[in-house]
Amino acid sequence: MANQPNNPLSSAALIQKTGEDQVISVPSAAGFIDSLEQRYQKLKEHAEAYPYVWASYIVVYGGFGLWTTYRWRKLRRTEDSVRKLQRRLRDLIEAEQPASSAKVVEKGSTSSVKPSK
Structure with missing residues (x-):
C-alpha cells in the first residue's frame, strides 16, 4: 500500500x-x-x-546544436565540391575518349593501307 x-x-x-x-x-x-x-x-x-541551471542547459546544448549544424553544412559543401570535380573529370574523360578512339581507328586504317601498296 x-x-x-x-x-x-x-x-x-x-x-x-x-x-x-x-x-x-x-x-x-x-x-x-x-x-x-x-x-x-x-x-x-x-x-x-532555477533559471541559471536552465540557462546553462540552453548554452551547452545550444552550443552543441550550433557546432553540429556547422559541421553538417561543411560536410555538405565538401560533398558538393567533390561531386562537381567528379563530374568535370567524367566530362573530360568522355571528351577525350572519342578523340583517342578516332586516333586508334586512323592508326588501324593507315597500317592496313601500307601492306596493300
Whole structure:
C-alpha cells in the first residue's frame, strides 16, 4: 500500500477488486494529456526556481546544436565540391575518349593501307 502511486491515472491500467482483480480500462487520451500538463507544470516551476541551471542547459546544448549544424553544412559543401570535380573529370574523360578512339581507328586504317601498296 505504501508503494502505490497517489494518482490512480498514472498506473498502466485501473484495477477494480471484486473477488478477483480485473482490468477495467486503459487510461484514455485525456489521462495522457493530464500527465503531460502535470509534467509541464513541474518543469515550469523548476525553470522559474532555477533559471541559471536552465540557462546553462540552453548554452551547452545550444552550443552543441550550433557546432553540429556547422559541421553538417561543411560536410555538405565538401560533398558538393567533390561531386562537381567528379563530374568535370567524367566530362573530360568522355571528351577525350572519342578523340583517342578516332586516333586508334586512323592508326588501324593507315597500317592496313601500307601492306596493300
